[in-house]
Amino acid sequence: MLLEVPVIDVAPFHAGDAATKRAIAAQVGRAVNDIGFLVITGHGVDPNLIARVQAASNAFFDLPEPDKLAVLRPAPDITRGYIPLEAESVGRSQGLDVPGDLNESLMIGPVDVPPGDPYFFGPAAGKHFHPNLWPARPADLQPLYEAYFRAMGSLAEDLMAMFALALDLPETFFADKIDRHISRLRVRNYPAPLVPPKPGQLRAGAHCDYGSLTILRAEDKPGGLQVLNRAEQWVDVPIAPDSYIVNIGELMARWTNGRWKATLHRVVNPPMDQAAASRRLSLVFFHNPNYDAPVAALPGTVAEGEAPLFPPTTSGDHLRAQFVRTQVQAA
Ligand SMILES: O=C(O)CCC(=O)C(=O)O
Numbered sequence: 425m426l427l428e429v430p431v432i433d434v435a436p437f438h439a440g441d442a443a444t445k446r447a448i449a450a451q452v453g454r455a456v457n458d459i460g461f462l463v464i465t466g467h468g469v470d471p472n473l474i475a476r477v478q479a480a481s482n483a484f485f486d487l488p489e490p491d492k493l494a495v496l497r498p499a500p501d502i503t504r505g506y507i508p509l510e511a512e513s514v515g516r517s518q519g520l521d522v523p524g525d526l527n528e529s530l531m532i533g534p535v536d537v538p539p540g541d542p543y544f545f546g547p548a549a550g551k552h553f554h555p556n557l558w559p560a561r562p563a564d565l566q567p568l569y570e571a572y573f574r575a576m577g578s579l580a581e582d583l584m585a586m587f588a589l590a591l592d593l594p595e596t597f598f599a600d601k602i603d604r605h606i607s608r609l610r611v612r613n614y615p616a617p618l619v620p621p622k623p624g625q626l627r628a629g630a631h632c633d634y635g636s637l638t639i640l641r642a643e644d645k646p647g648g649l650q651v652l653n654r655a656e657q658w659v660d661v662p663i664a665p666d667s668y669i670v671n672i673g674e675l676m677a678r679w680t681n682g683r684w685k686a687t688l689h690r691v692v693n694p695p696m697d698q699a700a701a702s703r704r705l706s707l708v709f710f711h712n713p714n715y716d717a718p719v720a721a722l723p724g725t726v727a728e729g730e731a732p733l734f735p736p737t738t739s740g741d742h743l744r745a746q747f748v749r750t751q752v753q754a755a
């Protein structure tokens with residue numbers, strides 16, 4: 425049983441033969457089975473794109489508050505736009521009554537939505553394809569976020585193929601369930617604190633992610649990400665050079681009938697004596713399947729004579745319920 429988050433080089437998956445692919449998938453499967461998290465290198469995302477997305481994001485968060493509020497999230501069930509410091513508490517998704525999180529964020533959804541197509545704009549689509557809200561400044565933020573969203577979508581496809589192989593399913597098993605994915609890119613800025621936190625307040629409260637998987641680019645700063653392992657210990661996630669942190673969300677846990685866990689994680693406060701150097705930017709890509717993708721225990725995950733652990737749901741229904749729960753003002 426892995427009690428620490430492993431670092432896995434996934435580069436050979438691309439060029440590899442069937443045996444190589446299976447070997448990488450097995451390592452990935454072990455990580456998500458044991459601790460729900462892994463760190464990947466060899467992911468193939470252009471480092472220059474990542475750096476430019478980070479620079480544009482920092483420029484946005486440095487704007488005066490009114491510029492940021494011009495793209496304020498319009499409603500709790502619309503996952504677009506700017507969310508100010510302490511306006512959301514992800515710990516509430518666990519039913520905890522905790523203060524607002526010490527981060528501000530900017531969020532977008534799908535970027536290549538075919539205009540007028542009823543799948544995307546009919547009643548069944550709900551608000552999952554709500555138009556993105558783009559700030560007026562910095563001017564290059566929109567094209568950079570769009571390019572980054574596409575890059576994350578294709579990395580997520582690779583990871584879902586690894587998951588399918590790890591579950592002894594065909595490599596393309598998830599392909600038709602994620603080809604119109606309702607993923608979100610959420611860029612979080614954790615400011616350097618000027619005052620100590622309130623009781624129970626964290627940079628991001630303990631929560632599980634809701635979707636299929638999350639791909640996170642984090643910075644190595646005081647006050648970082650911790651994961652609760654199966655021995656109930658909080659362990660720091662290692663930051664390897666040019667790596668991504670990957671974890672599974674609740675929908676993947678449901679697909680595997682709870683065999684793989686959506687692990688609790690949190691972002692802790694920096695010690696006050698290291699506060700000055702603790703500003704931290706995270707690029708968080710929440711990969712979510714198509715809104716109408718059925719999510720129920722996959723073949724082979726329920727033992728004979730046993731009932732599945734969770735009732736069947738769809739990606740869209742599960743996500744909407746969780747988005748609304750975490751809004752502090754919607755309590
Ligand atoms: O910023 C981080 O390191 C993690 C953020 C996170 O867990 C989330 O946005 O769901």
Ligand SMILES: [Fe+2]
Nearest residue numbers: 631632633689
């Ligand atoms: Fe998370």
